[in-house]
Structure formats: structure tokens, C-alpha cells
Amino acid sequence: GQQVQQSPASLVLQEGENAELQCNFSTSLNSMQWFYQRPGGSLVSLFYNPSGTKHSGRLTSTTVIKERRSSLHISSSQTTDSGTYLCALGLNTEGADRLTFGKGTQLIIQP
């Protein structure tokens, strides 16, 4: 079965609303990363967050290991936040090898 599941598959919000993206994993976690991909663009790393909560501007990532989940919260969304958000599960505590990616959440922020 799939090791990394993301929900929802797509999300449409009005500008200014908050977005909550979920990532659930079925295996033991050693590392968790969140990436952002603009349509037709490359992936950009947002967070490396194997446990706990991290903040970056309007973004917050929370990983709860014992519950096997990680979330990405976007506050006061903007149209430029539109794109695909992917989480990736790593089997090693260091390095980026052998990442297993979820299929992503497509976020559309309408003006």
C-alpha cells in the first residue's frame, strides 16, 4: 500500500482564508519534508520537519510522530500560494536519500 497519503487531493479557497494540508504515513518516520511546486515549475523545499512544529512566515508545519501525520498550515492565503504541495517521507535521519513522496495537494487560491 501507499506509504504516504496526502489530503485533500485538491483545495479551493478564497484569498485570505487559511489552508490546512495533511500528510499521513504508514511506516516509521525518520524525516519528513514539505515541498511546493508551481504549475510547470520545479519543487522548492519548504520545511524539513521530522518532529514538532516549525514556522516560516505564514507557513507552519507540525509533525506528530506517534500519530504518523504531518500538517502544513497556510494562514491568510494569497493567490501566489496556488500550486501543488507535496510531503515526502525519509527513511534516514540525515540526508535526502530514498524519499517517498505523497501525490500532493493541489491548492487554488481565488482572488
Next chain:
Amino acid sequence: DAGVTQTPRHEVAEKGQTIILKCEPVSGHNDLFWYRQTKIQGLELLSYFRSKSLMEDGGAFKDRFKAEMLNSSFSTLKIQPTEPKDSAVYLCASSSGQNTLYFGAGTRLSVL
């Protein structure tokens, strides 16, 4: 510093052709990855190099896919022969061995 550079950005091939995709990692990065991205399967790891040594050859992709890294600043992914099901975006990424992965813009391959 330049990021990960992939060429070409777009490739159209006839079924049965051989195509070669190219990647230049971030200077100084020792880890290089090739991924394939489709809407149905998402991102799938094709190959992984550490210090030019092949660490992961992608299992099911071994048959017609071959990645090489002749030097630390250049890698190729050869698909031979191509099939329509190979149509996808091929992404190259590099890492310094720490936690952050840097991706190229990808090559969009269409096989007719």
C-alpha cells in the same frame, strides 16, 4: 550560485527512439537523484547517486532506463527504447548530504 539545470525543457520522441536527458547538479553537491513525475503515480525515484556511485537503480525502471554520472557536475538519463507510457516530467535533484533537496525545472517528455 546556479541551481540544478536540466536540459532540454521539453522533448518529443517517437515510440522506439532513444532519448537522453541531461542534468547539472548544484556545484559541490554529492547526491544526485532522478525522479519521474506523473499525475497518477506522483514522484517515483529512478536513480540515486552518491559521490558518482550508483546507490539506487530504481528497481522496475532498470529495463529501459539508464542513469549515468560521468563526473560530479553532470548526469544523464537515457531511455531506450521509449514507449508512450514514458510520457512524464523527469526531475533531477541534488543535495549536499544534508536534509534539503534542490530540484531542477524538469524535462517534459512526450512519446508519440
